[in-house]
Structures are given as C-alpha cells and as structure tokens.
Amino acid sequence: MASADLWNVRLSVNGVTRDIRVPARRLLSDFLRHDLRLTGTHVGCEHGVCGACTVLLDGVAVRSCLMLAVTADGARITTVEGLTGPDGALSPVQQAFADCHGLQCGFCTPGFLTTITAALADNPEPSAEEAREIIGGNLCRCTGYQNIVKAVLRAAELRSAADQANTS
C-alpha cells in the first residue's frame, strides 16, 4: 500500500461525529488541532513526556501525540473543549483549577484537566499522595505543582457535592 494513501477516520469528538480523510501518519494530536481546528489540545514535547496533549479515548486518558488518528478510528474522543457543560459552565476540575490558582500561563492546563477528569472518574476520593501520582506524568513549568495537587483534591470535593445535589 502506497504511503500517500488516505484513510477514512470517523471519530466522535466531544459528541460530534467527524469524518475526515487523512494520511496514516497523521497524529491524533494534529488531527484534532489541524484537521478539526480544536486547538485546546496543546502539543508540547511530541514524544509523550509532557502530557499537554492528553485527551480521553473512550473515557481513558491517553497521549494524543503518541497515537495515530487512523488507530483511533471509531472511538469517542473528549478534548478539553468537551469538559465544559453545554451552558458553558466549568466542570468541577476546571472550577477547582480556577479556585486553587492551579495554572499560570495555562499551556499545560488542558492536559492536566483531561488527566484529572479521567482519574477522578476511577477514584473519586484520592488522597494527597494519590493526587500526586495522578498528575505525575504531566509537566508544568509555572506553578510548582502544589496548587495543582490542591486543585485535584478540591475537584474531588466539587464532584462529590455535585453528585449529592443531583441525587437529592
């Protein structure tokens, strides 16, 4: 098969089905940013170290720079743009970052938000140590991480408060 061949890629991105023809070598990160113009997903190191490009693939946090778009064909993707509610309300994780000053320049933030969103779905009440493990694969050069750890714990509180409000 010639390398110039294009492949049909159908993805559900933040609830919208997208069909695009791309070369096999198109990274999922570039597919999101260049083909779909969803530039909320940031690209830092492009070899899996920094975590800025993290998105949710069928609810699981993955590095979009370490995945081909064609491999993801048929999957459901959530990017940082998809974390906000339909009315524009911040998600618990986003709100916690604002409350705790969990960002400064904001470049790394999309990767932190997606990573923490997935981790809290698995473990709704992390300890401070578990919060550090959750964000261990994401680099931030501004905050010194302390406020991000606080934001993880705050997000867990906001999530459980929202759950209780929904069930009462």
Place this chain on the structure above:
Amino acid sequence: MKPPPFGYSRPESVTEAVAALGSAAPDGKVLAGGQSLLPLLNMRLATPGHLVDINRLGELGFVRVDDGEVVIGALARHAQVLADEAASWAQPLIGQALALVAHPVIRNRGTTVGSVVHADPAGEMTAVFALLGGSVLLAGSNGKRLVNAEDFFLGPLESDVRPDELATEVRLPVLGPRAGCAFAEVSRRHGDYAVCGVAAVAELDGAGAVSLARAAYLSVAGTPLVLDLTDAGGDPAAAGRLAMSRVTPAADIHATAAYRRHLARVLTERAMAGALAHARERAGG
C-alpha cells in the same frame, strides 16, 4: 517531530497480521500500544516502511492464569494487566514492576507484550520476563514457535522476532508457594527510566533456608542481566556485594558507571530483603 511517511495496514485477525508482516518484510513493524514506537517515529529515530496496526485484534486483549503461568495477550495494556487481581495474586512481581512502568496515562495505551518485545534494557518488564524465565509465543508464516527468555534478547532493542512474526502472547511462571519477590529502582523523577533497577526472587526450602535467590537488572547491560545470588545464603547485604562484583555497567549522561554499580549493590540489598520477607510470609513464617 512528525512521523515519516509509511505504508499502513489494519488487520482484523492474527492470520491477516502475519500476512501483512510477511509482505512488508523485512521493513515492517508492529504497532500495538505505540508508547515506545511513536516517540521513535516522531523523533525520526526509526523509519519503518510499513506499520501493521494490531489494535483491532481484540482477541489478543486478554490476561489469564492457566497451568502455572500468567498468560498476557499482545493487546493487553499495562493498566489492564496491573488491574488484573488474578494475575497479581499468581505472580506478584508483575504488579510490583508494572506500577513503576512510566506513568498511568502511558500505561493506559502501552502493552506488556510490546514492552518485552521492544527489549529496552531499561524496561521493567524485560527484567521481570528474564528473571522469571518466561516465554514468548510468536506467530509467523511458517506457524507458531515458543521462545524462552534466555534465548529471546539479542541486544539493546533487539529481540528474536523475525520480520514476518507477530508476538501474540507472553507467558510468565507463577510464584511458588515458598517463594517471594520484590522490585526496587532509582530514577531521577518518578516514572522516568530507571538509572538502575533490580527485580529479585527468593525461594525457601522446607526448613526455611534459602534454596534459591536470583535477581535481574535493568539499565546495567545491553540486555536484561540475571544473576544467581543463592551463594549469599539469604543475607541481603552479602547479595548486594556479590551483585556489585558481577555487574559492569556503562556510563552515560544519566549516571557514571561507579554510581550504577553502587546502585546495583544498594538496590539488590533492598529488593532481596523484600523478596526474603515476602517468601517467609508466604511460607507461613
């Protein structure tokens, strides 16, 4: 920082995958989790002519324990293997080592079989595979063959997988009832490649004396190094000294050779003490 152009196929079965590898040989490469391959492509350190993407082979996404072995399929992600309670109960070293493989998000995609086949001398699972004496099942155009750990690693990043072969599963022996295991490593930052790492297994005889003590080393040789430390007689400090006298690591940007030898001693002592305590606990005191 974009992959070079390559041919691509997305087989739906092992037979199709082997056929695709056969027609691409010797320039084909299997894409499973991609957590090592994609960085190599992005940085243009590897330029395979054709990728065979096995992510649709859902039949290989299994972890099971049967007949004294933990069997891990080629599409089982590290996170899935780590979460598998039956596997960790049967061979606790798997969970001990996997918790140190990169970060949780990388473990969500990376595959355990891929790690072993990738043969990175800094890889935790290559050391575990070598220490336990596991085997790899390879499917090729001439049928299947099983390769034992001692014959599998040929050099850094080079394992005995032929261009037309797909590693479909890795088998790791379960831990004996009077055996224990532990893993210890030092890395610059949690989740980084280890500067040095040690996996240890110790076994007790009926009287509680050490009948076997072995350790495997990462980042001290081009292939996973396995040492028999039974002569240290169950003294972790002696095991550490014995190990230090037998490793000849290289220096690189991360550490001097002398520091790596020092780590081999200290980490052997820690891992062996852990393995012995674990063995005594399992043997019932």
